Amino acid sequence: MTAADNELLTRVCGDAPMGRMMRQHWWVPAALSEKLLADGQPLRQRLFGQAYVAFRATDGQVGFFDEACPHRGASLALARNEDNALRCIYHGWKFSVQGVTLAVPTQPDNEAEYCKHVPLRHYPVREAAGVVWVWLGEGDQAPAFPEMEFTQLPPGHTVAFRQKVACNWLQGVETTMDSAHLGVLHQSAMQGSGDIALTSVNQAPVYQVDRKPYGFRYAAIRPLADGRSYVRANSFVMPWYGVIAPQQSTTRGGNMFFSVPIDDENIWYWHITYQLDQPVPPQAALNYTDPDNWPPGLPGGAEDNWGQNREQMKKGHFTGFAQSLGTEDFAVITSMGPIVDRTKEYLGAGDGAVVQVRRCLLGAVKEFMQGQTPQCADHAHIDYPSIRPLAATFEGEADWKSML
Ligand code: FES
Numbered sequence: 001m002t003a004a005d006n007e008l009l010t011r012v013c014g015d016a017p018m019g020r021m022m023r024q025h026w027w028v029p030a031a032l033s034e035k036l037l038a039d040g041q042p043l044r045q046r047l048f049g050q051a052y053v054a055f056r057a058t059d060g061q062v063g064f065f066d067e068a069c070p071h072r073g074a075s076l077a078l079a080r081n082e083d084n085a086l087r088c089i090y091h092g093w094k095f096s097v098q099g100v101t102l103a104v105p106t107q108p109d110n111e112a113e114y115c116k117h118v119p120l121r122h123y124p125v126r127e128a129a130g131v132v133w134v135w136l137g138e139g140d141q142a143p144a145f146p147e148m149e150f151t152q153l154p155p156g157h158t159v160a161f162r163q164k165v166a167c168n169w170l171q172g173v174e175t176t177m178d179s180a181h182l183g184v185l186h187q188s189a190m191q192g193s194g195d196i197a198l199t200s201v202n203q204a205p206v207y208q209v210d211r212k213p214y215g216f217r218y219a220a221i222r223p224l225a226d227g228r229s230y231v232r233a234n235s236f237v238m239p240w241y242g243v244i245a246p247q248q249s250t251t252r253g254g255n256m257f258f259s260v261p262i263d264d265e266n267i268w269y270w271h272i273t274y275q276l277d278q279p280v281p282p283q284a285a286l287n288y289t290d291p292d293n294w295p296p297g298l299p300g301g302a303e304d305n306w307g308q309n310r311e312q313m314k315k316g317h318f319t320g321f322a323q324s325l326g327t328e329d330f331a332v333i334t335s336m337g338p339i340v341d342r343t344k345e346y347l348g349a350g351d352g353a354v355v356q357v358r359r360c361l362l363g364a365v366k367e368f369m370q371g372q373t374p375q376c377a378d379h380a381h382i383d384y385p386s387i388r389p390l391a392a393t394f395e396g397e398a399d400w401k402s403m404l
């Protein structure tokens with residue numbers, strides 16, 4: 001990869017084309033629904049290096065504004081949240097959840113007229129699967145919402161949680177799609193998963209990639225000792241979604257992972273686990289206490305190898321990050337540095353999916369830079385509900401495409 005392509009792929013703040021493309025053509029997962037309480041505290045949101053505030057109004061609707069008050073910039077995270085509106089505590093300007101300026105008490109004359117011209121920036125939101133999505137693009141033509149299988153499920157069938165990780169967003173996406181690391185990095189964590197196919201995993205899967213309008217689907221195929229093959233078929237959905245097979249081959253559902261840029265060097269790493277036929281059982285909700293801080297983040301920094309526990313390793317744990325499988329991912333993607341230098345990589349067959357992710361993203365951002373809507377953002381022509389993961393064991397030659 002050239003240095004220029006690495007910059008193009010990774011930079012998302014300000015005028016950087018990748019960030020502008022993402023904000024314009026996709027809805028951005030921004031907050032956990034459950035954290036926003038009606039008439040409760042407005043919560044600061046940082047996305048693409050910009051400061052926003054989200055709040056739930058009296059009637060349950062979510063409002064999403066720039067954090068800085070359009071008057072003189074006091075934080076609207078300090079605002080009063082009442083009466084279906086935010087009221088800035090500095091001079092009392094009041095903004096409805098729909099983004100209409102309702103009152104400017106510092107303007108006793110012609111207040112109504114003055115209100116019409118207050119440049120409050122507010123953004124459309126959607127709620128699904130316990131997530132507040134926001135559209136941060138320019139103009140008033142929001143893209144279609146990607147109606148994926150998990151966004152249609154009733155409450156209880158999805159569980160959402162996330163963690164802040166100090167690395168560039170693409171490192172997050174790449175680890176999601178990199179099936180080859182499962183049997184290595186996560187081997188100790190997987191041992192308890194009870195899935196024989198996974199725990200006896202061969203460390204070098206063969207990839208089959210299937211390009212799709214939304215990105216691509218791929219199967220990682222691993223021969224098992226008994227002659228059968230174990231197939232995990234996952235999808236990459238532009239610009240940051242990984243649709244990943246459940247650990248148990250018997251579960252109808254899957255996992256969504258997405259890495260949303262806070263800025264160029266920090267992400268929210270989201271995980272939504274979902275089940276089609278039944279609510280997610282409590283044990284699969286992974287016992288988290290704070291869904292905004294799960295799986296456990298890294299217990300240390302670079303100076304102490306992010307808290308890696310060498311005692312655990314001596315006792316048999318492969319990585320020394322026994323907190324969770326997610327913590328193992330966070331350790332390696334953080335250790336690469338905030339933005340890894342992809343000109344220095346040495347890629348091989350196991351990196352097939354990672355290479356495809358980059359191809360999709362580079363292709364799209366180049367279309368965007370020529371003033372086009374990227375093909376993979378032509379939402380009306382993408383069959384989102386059909387995007388499904390698969391984990392299954394096959395006799396002989398794997399006919400995985402017919403199973404999806
Ligand atoms: S800064 Fe918000 S009302 Fe003045």
Ligand SMILES: [Fe+2]
Nearest residue numbers: 175181186329
């Ligand atoms: Fe991982």
